[in-house]
Amino acid sequence: MPTNFAALEVGQHLYWQIGNIRLHGQVFLTSWILLGALLVFISLGTKKMENDPKGLQNLLEFLWDYIRDLARTQIGEKVYRDWMPFIGTLFLFVFVSNWGGALIPWRLIKLPSGELGAPTADINTTIALALLVSLSYFYAGLSNKGWRYFEYYVHPTPIMLPFKILEDFTKPLSLSFRLFGNILADELVVGVLVFLVPLVLPIPVMFLGLFTSAIQALIFATLAAYYIGEAVEEHH
């Protein structure tokens, strides 16, 4: 059995040392490749915008519409415009990372240590995204309602205060671990199945993985939008 083909490496990283800080190189490598592809795709699609959309522009407009609907339903008509780029970027980043990790045969590229894979299968990435979401909803609440934002913590009764404070910690925790766990688990399942039965059997699981990946991107973006919407919502 070709161990080099089906070996699983969990928790091994390609370390980059810059001065005193250490980075997970494989995460950045894959994210740069995927984001580069995304940006090329988008610049191709928006190069010649027409009133009569053709080809790629159609797809991008559909995507834009999808993200707008997502942001509008969760955040509300009033401020969704300000947050649409952030929500859309989260969605696109997570989606491209998940699908890129699942679709591209990264194993063909040999690294001295660790392996290339979905950037979202690294806890650093998901925590970074989740913390950005936390910062965003705080910023959204404070910039829209000023100090009145903290009314949210005692709404509808002050009994809610400890729970709402706890929520501020559980939100990023659940966001980051949900994404991380799903993507890592998917990679592990596919890896184990490929290791055990290298033919046919992993294919349905791979499709399931693609499905999970898309759903996770949607969940992440929707929850981020929901938290922002919750922060800017006016209580009466």
Add this chain to the structure above:
Amino acid sequence: MLAFNFFGATEGGLFDINATLPLMAIQVVALTYILNSLFFKPVGNVVEKREKFVSNNIMDAKNKLSEVEKLEADLLSQLQSARSEAQKIVSEAESESDKLYKEALELANNEANASKEKARLEIENQTSSARDQLFKQADDLSELIVNKLILEK
């Protein structure tokens, strides 16, 4: 071989949090700005322009449709009034001709009656004058007969 190395290693592991985290956050923020200027703004402009165009067109069409309906109703009412006017004129003319006919008929009747009466009077006159003459002649004749008889005697 399956090489699971979760927490044990001095270096690495699944939950190895380091500078990747802030750098990834910065990268995502930068990506947000890049995507905003490259994707969300231009596509949004085009889509919203088109949506505005479409809704404007729909509104225009609606306005035109209501105008057409108004004109149609106007024409219909005009047609109706013209029709009723025509009917009025026709009925007026009918009654007028009826009146004229009746008048002419009456006139003719009267004339006929008058000439009939005149003829009757004339006949009566002539009859009476003839009778008078007859009586006179009878008187003459009787006188003559009487005279003759008296003379013969």
